[in-house]
Amino acid sequence: MRQHKLALCKDHYLEWVPEQVERAIQKYHMFSHEDRILVAVSGGKDSLSLWDILWRLGYSVDGLYIGLGIGESSAEGLGYSDESERMARQFAEKHALNLHTVSIPQVYGESIPAIAERTHRGREKPCSVCGLTKRHVMNRIAREGGYQVLVTGHNLDDEAAILFSNTMNWIPGYLVRQGPVLEANRAGMVRKVKPLCRMYEREMAAYALLRGIEYVYEECPFVEGSNTIYYKEILNKLEFDRPGSKINFYLTYLQAKENGLFAPLADTELELLHNCPSCGQATTAPGECAFCRMMAKGKKP
Amino acid sequence: MEIKESPRLFATIFLRGKSFECKTGMTLRDSLIKLEINPETVLATRRGEMITDEEILKEGDVIKLIAVISGG
Numbered sequence: 401m402r403q404h405k406l407a408l409c410k411d412h413y414l415e416w417v418p419e420q421v422e423r424a425i426q427k428y429h430m431f432s433h434e435d436r437i438l439v440a441v442s443g444g445k446d447s448l449s450l451w452d453i454l455w456r457l458g459y460s461v462d463g464l465y466i467g468l469g470i471g472e473s474s475a476e477g478l479g480y481s482d483e484s485e486r487m488a489r490q491f492a493e494k495h496a497l498n499l500h501t502v503s504i505p506q507v508y509g510e511s512i513p514a515i516a517e518r519t520h521r522g523r524e525k526p527c528s529v530c531g532l533t534k535r536h537v538m539n540r541i542a543r544e545g546g547y548q549v550l551v552t553g554h555n556l557d558d559e560a561a562i563l564f565s566n567t568m569n570w571i572p573g574y575l576v577r578q579g580p581v582l583e584a585n586r587a588g589m590v591r592k593v594k595p596l597c598r599m600y601e602r603e604m605a606a607y608a609l610l611r612g613i614e615y616v617y618e619e620c621p622f623v624e625g626s627n628t629i630y631y632k633e634i635l636n637k638l639e640f641d642r643p644g645s646k647i648n649f650y651l652t653y654l655q656a657k658e659n660g661l662f663a664p665l666a667d668t669e670l671e672l673l674h675n676c677p678s679c680g681q682a683t684t685a686p687g688e689c690a691f692c693r694m695m696a697k698g699k700k701p
Numbered sequence: 702m703e704i705k706e707s708p709r710l711f712a713t714i715f716l717r718g719k720s721f722e723c724k725t726g727m728t729l730r731d732s733l734i735k736l737e738i739n740p741e742t743v744l745a746t747r748r749g750e751m752i753t754d755e756e757i758l759k760e761g762d763v764i765k766l767i768a769v770i771s772g773g
Contacts, residue, residue, distance in 0.1 A: 605769035623772030
């Protein structure tokens, strides 16, 4: 690991990763052993590794899998969403852990691509519909289940790419809000945390591989050409030339924020927060939240 | 006449269904750079075991690369 000037054998690596994650949990006051935690699992390397790490660290953690209805299963194999669900279920069964599953097509009557097509939301891709729906469902299940905290598997590369995007586009509200912890500062919101925010994506893939965690290798079919991938490629070029660039970019940003260099006033949305009259979740939009409006759009009364 | 199979002078690297032949005696990292694959974006396995970038490639090595960057 050039970025840390560190080389470890398999056994020590598998001890080192949970130690690093535990440090992040403590440093950013994410949660304690008394909290009930819900981890959102996609069937990918990051979220399943995170669930494994939290379980090994002795936290009380259940999983949530959201079936998006992407890719069709056939005689030749499972579609993207079905294969992802299989991985999440397999992990939960192997470790005797509790997994909640929510199928979007079953609960809402349409898959994510179908909702995107109906509502014309997003530019030929259902990614914004997917993000909005997942955030809504994750928050709902965490609230209904009485979980104190919702945990996601965002790694350093994810965070650095988001930060890069927000900086390139100068989005002050997002720049003020981004961080390892998103507080529940309104009724209807659940605290969200990212314990892998300081772990490189490559480190997490190595952890999954060395721990023998089976995860879905296949990418979402809609990811090709995404901005996130583009920004990650740019950041990885920087990392190749200057090891440590990604972690330095992210940690110096967090430090700057802690030092008050980003004015809270920039986050104008916080002032506007209220509860959606339909679902009760927090929203900045007047009246119903974006999810409820999206689901009602184009449907006959 | 018995035909002897000549030893393979190359290592083979696989990534996303494509194969690349590489000279032996180089580190995996240098081979990846030569193939214009950013080492930051992959992990390498040989016979199912993970190997580091500093591993010297040997004749007949079959290296499978795993792409580690996902769309998030």
